[in-house]
Amino acid sequence: xxxxxxxxxxxxxxxxxxxxxxxxxxxxxxxxxxxxxxxxxxxxxxxxxxxxxxxxxxxxxxxxxxxxxxxxxxxxxxxxxxxxxxxxxxxxxxxxxxxxxxxxxxxxxxxxxxxxxxxxxxxxxxxxxxxxxxxxxxxxxxxxxxxxxxxxxxxxxxxxxxxxxxxxxxxxxxxxxxxxxxxxxxxxxxxxxxxxxxxxxxxxxxxxxxxxxxxxxxxxxxxxxxxxxxxxxxxxxxxxxxxxxxxxxxxxxxxxxxxxxx
Numbered sequence: 051x052x053x054x055x056x057x058x059x060x061x062x063x064x065x066x067x068x069x070x071x072x073x074x075x076x077x078x079x080x081x082x083x084x085x086x087x088x089x090x091x092x093x094x095x096x097x098x099x100x101x102x103x104x105x106x107x108x109x110x111x112x113x114x115x116x117x118x119x120x121x122x123x124x125x126x127x128x129x130x131x132x133x134x135x136x137x138x139x140x141x142x143x144x145x146x147x148x149x150x151x152x153x154x155x156x157x158x159x160x161x162x163x164x165x166x167x168x169x170x171x172x173x174x175x176x177x178x179x180x181x182x183x184x185x186x187x188x189x190x191x192x193x194x195x196x197x198x199x200x201x202x203x204x205x206x207x208x209x210x211x212x213x214x215x216x217x218x219x220x221x222x223x224x225x226x227x228x229x230x231x232x233x234x235x236x237x238x239x240x241x242x243x244x245x246x247x248x249x250x251x252x253x254x255x256x257x258x259x260x261x262x263x264x265x266x267x268x269x270x271x272x273x274x275x276x277x278x279x280x281x282x283x284x285x286x287x288x289x290x291x292x293x294x295x296x297x298x299x300x301x302x303x304x305x306x307x308x309x310x311x312x
Contacts (some may be wrong), residue, residue: 051119052126054101055094058086062154063129064310066093067120068148069138069162069293070177070225070236073100076137078219079299081142081308085176087307089133094123096140098232111232112140112239113163124152133310135292138238138267139163142245148256149248153189158293159302163245164275173266174240176207183235188228195220202220210291210300246280256282257309261290261297265297283312 056074064084066077074093084091097119098111100106105111105119120143124132134153136144139162148156163172184191194200198213201220205212212220227233227309256279260272278283285305290297 051055051097051106051122051153051288053094053097053119053123054121055092056081056153057090059090060127061085061088061090061224062310063127063132064089064091064306065120065124065129065132065134065144066091066138067134067136068094068099068142069136070098070139071099071167071181071230071233072140072223072293073226075219075222075226076293076295080303084306085304087303089310092127092129092132094120096120096143096232098236099230100226104232104235107109110239112255113146113237113243114232115144116236117143117150118200121147121150121152132301134160135306137295142243145245146255146258149251149277151250153254155257155310157257157259157306159259159287159305160261161245161258161275162240162306163243164271165263165267169268170240170243171273174237176266177237178234180207181227181230181237183226184228187223191298192221192224192228193310195224206291207265208291208293209297210261210289210294211296215296229310245278247281252281255309255312257305257312259287259302259305260285261287261294263289263290264292266292283309
């Protein structure tokens with residue numbers, strides 16, 4: 051399946067997979083340091099998000115189905131394996147791809163799937179309510195992002211330092227979120243999903259990174275991830291939120307690079 055994507059740099063391929071409601075531009079602050087470190091970055095829009103079309107009619111956008119779509123896209127690029135980086139839902143997709151033998155390494159940032167039932171319901175309800183609100187008034191809400199205070203009010207659940215995100219980038223993120231045709235269908239499929247270990251995952255260098263100020267997938271889920279993936283490298287991202295790319299680009303890029311070189 052062809053996906054909208056951004057390809058830049060040269061070297062070993064490193065695929066960047068965003069979370070639900072986001073788009074490839076989530077990774078913008080990390081692209082230069084990753085390219086300068088000798089990696090070719092492939093930042094994708096998942097099916098039904100950003101500029102990528104939804105899955106074909108009749109296909110439910112489960113994490114398994116989205117994983118197959120990303121795998122098909124990697125086949126189009128001629129990539130049997132790549133370094134995989136994912137945030138939130140993208141982190142789970144990266145881990146699933148690794149379980150299928152497609153990863154040279156994995157860096158999963160606050161991945162879904164290590165939640166309790168109550169934590170999963172909190173995540174779904176919170177995101178659904180936000181989607182409904184932003185979907186009703188996308189333009190006025192996105193205009194609020196033009197100033198640091200507005201960005202802080204809008205995005206404090208997802209970012210610990212929303213004021214660091216440039217206004218135009220936050221506005222584009224809000225509009226992409228509001229216009230995601232795959233959002234609600236994908237969100238519903240979170241029910242019952244958990245991450246499990248696998249023989250191929252055990253053989254893959256895996257880094258699980260969690261922001262200490264994650265207000266969507268609370269940091270206690272990182273401790274559950276430690277119990278499930280005992281072989282992985284588990285690190286904290288001090289002071290960072292759920293999607294920490296703009297919170298501390300240097301820290302996040304360094305964490306990804308150390309995981310890819312592990």
